[in-house]
Amino acid sequence: MRMLLIANWKMHYGPMKAGGWIRAFRRERLPKELDIAVAVPHVSLAAARASLGRASIPALAAQDAFWAPDGAFTGEISADMLNEFGVQYCLVGHSERRVHLGETDAMVAKKAAALQAAGISPVICVGEDEAQYKKGEVAKVLRAQVTAAIANVKPDGKAPLVLAYEPIWAIGTGKPCLPQKAKEAHEIIRSVLQKKFSPSAAEHIRIIYGGSVDARNISEYVTTTGVNGALVGGASLDPRAFALLCRTANPA
Ligand code: PGA
Numbered sequence: 001m002r003m004l005l006i007a008n009w010k011m012h013y014g015p016m017k018a019g020g021w022i023r024a025f026r027r028e029r030l031p032k033e034l035d036i037a038v039a040v041p042h043v044s045l046a047a048a049r050a051s052l053g054r055a056s057i058p059a060l061a062a063q064d065a066f067w068a069p070d071g072a073f074t075g076e077i078s079a080d081m082l083n084e085f086g087v088q089y090c091l092v093g094h095s096e097r098r099v100h101l102g103e104t105d106a107m108v109a110k111k112a113a114a115l116q117a118a119g120i121s122p123v124i125c126v127g128e129d130e131a132q133y134k135k136g137e138v139a140k141v142l143r144a145q146v147t148a149a150i151a152n153v154k155p156d157g158k159a160p161l162v163l164a165y166e167p168i169w170a171i172g173t174g175k176p177c178l179p180q181k182a183k184e185a186h187e188i189i190r191s192v193l194q195k196k197f198s199p200s201a202a203e204h205i206r207i208i209y210g211g212s213v214d215a216r217n218i219s220e221y222v223t224t225t226g227v228n229g230a231l232v233g234g235a236s237l238d239p240r241a242f243a244l245l246c247r248t249a250n251p252a
Contacts, residue, residue, distance in 0.1 A: 007236030170211025
């Protein structure tokens with residue numbers, strides 16, 4: 001299975017800066033054996049696409065989409081609108097949206113299904129917070145989140161499903177989850193996928209890790225069984241640093 005590395009700019013880089021990042025990243029030596037994507041703010045999609053032209057490295061990703069195809073939903077963006085920019089992946093249910101905007105598992109499920117129906121791979125983000133971690137509730141939280149989120153999606157097809165395990169306490173803190181703990185969490189997530197789909201379908205679904213990943217620790221994750229890539233926030237803001245991270249993930 002090809003590894004997937006996604007840069008998540010979060011709320012950084014409007015259209016004035018997005019093109020510069022893309023051009024600087026593309027000047028770097030990039031491994032062909034990995035899938036690389038960049039999740040940019042909606043307002044930067046046009047500029048990012050203009051800098052990319054028809055190129056697909058990095059693939060373009062969005063950070064959110066609404067579930068309805070159109071209608072009276074002020075401020076929202078549909079999956080079909082994302083298609084106009086050639087978006088290949090879209091994050092869904094990032095913990096920052098769950099925490100600051102009250103996104104629920106039910107909303108995440110509707111968004112994931114709408115994206116997949118529009119041909120865009122949903123990258124469903126799940127993960128426990130610090131209190132849940134300390135109480136030993138990781139398995140319970142992950143099972144509930146994943147079961148709800150995948151209610152209406154298919155494992156594969158034109159827009160294959162991706163899961164991202166992002167323990168909230170590890171995001172932006174410089175305190176990454178130990179690879180062994182990430183491995184256990186990925187096993188829990190994969191067991192839910194196995195039950196919902198089939199063991200062989202679940203084997204082919206990429207589960208990526210996110211939370212304080214950088215060029216120094218990426219190799220620990222990509223060499224951990226069951227970890228199929230990474231979602232990278234802070235360490236993706238510098239295009240050269242993110243390119244180095246990509247090369248480190250694939251030293252060949
Ligand atoms: P971080 O963010 O790499 O800055 O911890 C990861 C994420 O939230 O996707």
